[in-house]
Every structure is written in C-alpha cells, then in structure tokens.
Amino acid sequence: MFFFGTDIGVDLGTANVLVFVKGKGIVLREPSVVAMDKLTGRIIAVGEEARKMLGRTPGNIVATRPLREGVIADYDVTEKMLKYFINKACGRSFFFRPRIMVCIPSGVTGVEERAVRQAALQAGARQAHLIEEPLAAALGAGLEISEASGSMVVDIGGGTTDIAVLSLGGIVTSESLRVGGDKFDEAIVRYIRREFNLMIGERTAEELKMTVGTAYPQGKTENTVTDIRGRDLVTGLPKTVKVSSQQTYEAMQEVIESVVSAVKEVLERTPPELSADIINKGICMTGGGSLLNGLDTLLSKETGLPVYVADDPLSCVALGTGKALNMINVLSVNNRGTKKVV
Numbered sequence: 001m002f003f004f005g006t007d008i009g010v011d012l013g014t015a016n017v018l019v020f021v022k023g024k025g026i027v028l029r030e031p032s033v034v035a036m037d038k039l040t041g042r043i044i045a046v047g048e049e050a051r052k053m054l055g056r057t058p059g060n061i062v063a064t065r066p067l068r069e070g071v072i073a074d075y076d077v078t079e080k081m082l083k084y085f086i087n088k089a090c091g092r093s094f095f096f097r098p099r100i101m102v103c104i105p106s107g108v109t110g111v112e113e114r115a116v117r118q119a120a121l122q123a124g125a126r127q128a129h130l131i132e133e134p135l136a137a138a139l140g141a142g143l144e145i146s147e148a149s150g151s152m153v154v155d156i157g158g159g160t161t162d163i164a165v166l167s168l169g170g171i172v173t174s175e176s177l178r179v180g181g182d183k184f185d186e187a188i189v190r191y192i193r194r195e196f197n198l199m200i201g202e203r204t205a206e207e208l209k210m211t212v213g214t215a216y217p218q219g220k221t222e223n224t225v226t227d228i229r230g231r232d233l234v235t236g237l238p239k240t241v242k243v244s245s246q247q248t249y250e251a252m253q254e255v256i257e258s259v260v261s262a263v264k265e266v267l268e269r270t271p272p273e274l275s276a277d278i279i280n281k282g283i284c285m286t287g288g289g290s291l292l293n294g295l296d297t298l299l300s301k302e303t304g305l306p307v308y309v310a311d312d313p314l315s316c317v318a319l320g321t322g323k324a325l326n327m328i329n330v331l332s333v334n335n336r337g338t339k340k341v342v
C-alpha cells in the first residue's frame with residue numbers, strides 16, 4: 001500500500017521495465033511484453049509470462065512489445081503495461097498516488113515525451129517527472145556528475161543507445177541513436193537467413209548474441225560455435241545449423257560500427273577541458289547492450305580511451321531514477337521540459 005509521499009522510479013525500457021521504490025530499491029524487473037486477446041483487447045499476460053509467448057501465439061492472441069526504439073509505439077498497451085507493473089510492484093490498493101520519475105532517451109520529441117508523461121499519469125501517478133536516460137544511467141552508475149569535471153556515459157539499451165558527456169549535473173554533448181540490442185538481433189536474423197537460408201526468431205537471435213556473440217573476435221581465445229534451430233526456407237522443415245562467434249561479428253558489424261562512430265562523434269564535439277577529464281576517468285558503459293562480449297575492448301581500441309562496464313549495467317537507469325527521486329527538490333526543469341540535476 002502506498003503512503004503519502006511514496007516515490008517510484010521507472011526505467012520504461014524497450015526491452016525491460018524496472019521499478020524502483022524509494023526505501024526499498026528495485027522491486028520489479030520484467031520484459032516489456034504484453035500478450036492480448038486480439039478480439040476483446042483483454043490482457044492475457046504481461047512481462048516474463050508474455051515474453052515466453054512471443055512468436056508462439058495462436059491466431060486470436062498477439063504478444064507485442066509496446067515500446068520500440070526507446071519510445072512508445074503503442075500508447076494504449078504501454079499505459080496498461082505500466083499500470084500493471086506499478087500495481088504489481090506497489091500493491092493494488094494505493095490510496096495516495098505516488099510521484100513517478102520515468103526515464104526517456106535524450107533524443108525523444110516533445111510528442112513522445114508527452115506520451116510517456118500521460119502514460120505515467122494514466123497509470124496512477126500523482127506527478128510524473130521525466131529524466132533523460134544518460135543522466136539516469138550516469139547517476140545509477142555512481143558517476144560524480146555534479147562536479148565541474150567531465151564524465152562520459154554510453155548507455156546501450158534494447159532500442160536506443162544514449163551517449164553523453166556530463167558536467168555540473170547537466171548534459172554537455174550527447175547523441176541518441178535508435179540503435180540498440182534489438183538492432184543487433186535483427187542483423188543476426190538477416191545474416192542467418194542470407195548465409196544459411198534459415199529463418200530464426202528474434203528470441204533465438206538474442207540468445208545467440210548473448211551466448212557466442214562478440215564485437216571483437218580478435219580478443220576471443222576460441223571461436224565458440226553453437227547450434228541454432230529454425231525453419232529451412234528451401235524445404236520448409238525445421239533445421240539445426242552451427243554458428244560461430246566470428247559469424248555473429250560479421251552479422252552485427254555494421255550496427256556495432258554505427259555505435260562506435262557515434263561515440264567518436266560525441267567526443268569530437270566535446271570541449272577540450274572535458275575531453276581531458278574523460279582521458280583520466282574513461283568511458284562508462286551501461287545498459288544490457290554493454291554486456292556484448294568485446295564491445296568495451298573494441299570501443300577502447302577505437303577511441304584510445306579507457307572503457308569500463310558499470311557494475312550491474314542492466315540496473316543503472318532504474319537506480320538513477322531512484323537517486324533522482326531523492327534529489328527531486330533540487331532538480332530544475334530544463335528547456336525541453338525534462339528534469340536535470342543542478
């Protein structure tokens with residue numbers, strides 16, 4: 001049950017939703033998937049249960065991901081999902097409505113921003129505050145962003161990659177790409193279709209990426225190989241093929257390069273004093289995509305800077321929204337209507 005003044009932070013991610021409750025920490029972590037009855041619009045399952053249904057539903061049921069590329073693609077379903085998760089995290093019968101801090105990618109438009117705010121309010125929030133994702137990621141990773149010193153964060157989520165240089169509690173230079181783990185998976189699906197004439201689902205591609213996938217095959221001591229299953233496009237029958245780490249790299253190369261060049265571009269636009277700070281502190285990577293094998297090594301080689309993955313990178317944004325809640329009274333509204341720390 002909610003009591004007056006309860007605050008919650010939400011990492012409304014393309015791949016996962018995390019809910020942080022003040023005083024309790026992260027209380028919910030579930031995939032952003034909803035399964036609905038197509039005819040009645042009734043929700044059948046949300047979160048992990050719905051994720052298992054992806055690509056496996058009969059005609060009348062549809063399992064969807066209401067957020068794509070970091071923003072709301074299906075407003076109604078997002079609102080229902082958010083309501084479900086907030087109720088699940090905090091108990092159904094809340095009398096006093098909470099204040100909610102939700103993160104958004106730094107590149108979202110005003111319309112997309114309003115959609116998130118509305119979804120939070122409709123889901124039961126008394127007040128809905130927004131925080132830009134790189135700011136939340138940096139706070140969650142424990143970077144000292146309020147100092148007069150540059151810190152750099154690269155947050156690679158499911159739908160977006162947010163790159164930012166922060167100083168004095170604000171974003172100095174940033175870039176938000178609509179590229180993330182999902183694009184890696186899609187690239188793998190395309191590659192397997194082209195090279196093996198095999199159709200695989202996004203979940204299989206994601207598993208392949210997490211198990212043998214690499215962004216830096218030179219750094220791997222062995223070229224790991226694994227079996228994957230799908231449907232043969234020629235015979236139409238189920239088939240198993242062997243895929244190696246090297247091949248996953250070839251599949252994802254283009255997407256990986258787009259992330260690396262965006263990081264370089266942000267560095268090129270960074271004022272020299274802050275560049276000097278980043279040489280000392282290095283680049284901090286957060287988000288699930290930062291766990292891709294060899295991505296930190298590749299980024300370090302390409303930029304010539306130290307690169308490290310934050311502790312528990314999947315939780316940084318949610319922890320950051322929680323920290324921002326504690327600082328809510330010292331937050332100011334920046335010109336895009338989102339919150340930034342002063």
Ligand SMILES: Nc1ncnc2c1ncn2[C@@H]1O[C@H](COP(=O)(O)OP(=O)(O)OP(=O)(O)O)[C@@H](O)[C@H]1O
Nearest residue numbers: 013014015016157158159160181287288289291292
């Ligand atoms: N070990 C791993 N190796 C590679 N990728 C991984 C690994 N673990 C998770 N991921 C990827 O991380 C992504 C999810 O990360 P995260 O939960 O940070 O995203 P999100 O916050 O939901 O998305 P966004 O910030 O774009 O809205 C997925 O694409 C997932 O495949």
